[in-house]
Amino acid sequence: MIDAFMFAKEAQGRSPKTLEEYRYYLRAFDTLQGGLRLEDLTPDRINRYVANYRRRSQAGGRLAAAYLKSLASWLSDSGYWSTPLGGSVLASVKAPRFRKEREGYTREEADLILRTLDTWTHRTALRDKAVVITFMATGCRLNEIRELRLRDVHIERPLERSWIFIRGETSKGRQSRKIRLDPKAAGAIEMYRLDERPQADGDAPLFLGEEGQHFTLNSFQTYTGRLRDRFKAAGMSNWTAHRNRHWWATESHAAGMTIFDIQAEGGWKDVNMVRRYTKNRPFEELQQMPTALSSVIRALPSNRVRNMRGQMTKRRVS
Numbered sequence: 001m002i003d004a005f006m007f008a009k010e011a012q013g014r015s016p017k018t019l020e021e022y023r024y025y026l027r028a029f030d031t032l033q034g035g036l037r038l039e040d041l042t043p044d045r046i047n048r049y050v051a052n053y054r055r056r057s058q059a060g061g062r063l064a065a066a067y068l069k070s071l072a073s074w075l076s077d078s079g080y081w082s083t084p085l086g087g088s089v090l091a092s093v094k095a096p097r098f099r100k101e102r103e104g105y106t107r108e109e110a111d112l113i114l115r116t117l118d119t120w121t122h123r124t125a126l127r128d129k130a131v132v133i134t135f136m137a138t139g140c141r142l143n144e145i146r147e148l149r150l151r152d153v154h155i156e157r158p159l160e161r162s163w164i165f166i167r168g169e170t171s172k173g174r175q176s177r178k179i180r181l182d183p184k185a186a187g188a189i190e191m192y193r194l195d196e197r198p199q200a201d202g203d204a205p206l207f208l209g210e211e212g213q214h215f216t217l218n219s220f221q222t223y224t225g226r227l228r229d230r231f232k233a234a235g236m237s238n239w240t241a242h243r244n245r246h247w248w249a250t251e252s253h254a255a256g257m258t259i260f261d262i263q264a265e266g267g268w269k270d271v272n273m274v275r276r277y278t279k280n281r282p283f284e285e286l287q288q289m290p291t292a293l294s295s296v297i298r299a300l301p302s303n304r305v306r307n308m309r310g311q312m313t314k315r316r317v318s
Contacts, residue, residue, distance in 0.1 A: 005071050006022060008074060013174065017141075025068075026067055026068070046065065062097075065094075069095065103246060104244075104248070104249070104251070124196070126192040130192040133185045134148075136247065137181060142241045142242065143217060146170075146215050148207065155181075155189065159186045162181040162185075173267045173268065175269075177265065178265075209223070228240060246277055249266060249277035
């Protein structure tokens with residue numbers, strides 16, 4: 001039934017990452033429970049399983065409940081297994097609430113990350129630096145970075161014109177998009193490609209494992225976990241791949257990008273999601289920015305600005 005359910009989800013056009021998450025949580029449940037039959041899929045069993053899962057991970061407990069409820073709804077809709085009245089057998093199960101705070105790095109933390117990268121000299125340092133800087137510079141999701149191909153990266157001169165292409169099939173939103181590549185990130189990728197990355201055709205993955213293999217989703221998650229351990233050793237205790245996305249959105253907004261520009265480059269379907277990632281500027285920071293009127297005045301010819309100031313001076317004197 002899990003296999004049939006996965007085929008149905010794939011036919012609906014779910015992204016590879018979403019499908020892999022469905023498969024992981026459903027298989028983990030089935031394995032831990034010792035292999036179940038449909039009649040064993042009861043609210044009491046699921047509630048106990050989710051409660052135990054939440055002790056390890058609140059987010060994981062919520063996902064486990066959501067995916068099992070989705071399976072039960074499909075079983076009901078497909079006529080395989082349902083209540084006597086035809087509804088989902090897990091309709092009464094409530095996915096535990098979990099609000100994940102979307103917080104990026106502080107300026108001090110971002111500075112610590114960059115200073116830490118400068119100290120790395122281990123065997124795969126060039127790759128690791130390129131991965132971290134690309135996360136920070138683009139706000140890409142973990143799987144989007146993992147799935148980058150050599151042909152997706154466009155290093156141009158000057159470096160400010162560099163960009164990457166995110167293919168729709170690798171993205172959660174299923175939409176292709178272009179993202180500007182910061183010169184520091186472009187330089188880090190170019191150094192990695194020239195000095196550490198074996199030559200290959202354009203369809204080969206950009207980032208490779210230590211044995212030259214393409215990262216699977218699980219192995220790339222494990223790899224970013226090792227990066228987190230390196231940062232923790234340097235005094236940065238809460239580095240994660242996805243926090244870079246929060247930081248990128250917040251800093252892009254602070255740099256002057258509109259939420260619509262951030263939505264387009266970040267690959268969000270709903271602009272309200274961008275609002276959850278970005279943070280309002282502190283009032284003290286707003287005080288340092290030009291107002292709408294001062295921006296217009298700055299654009300005026302200099303002689304008109306001098307005339308306006310002269311008239312204001314005359315009035316104060318009179």
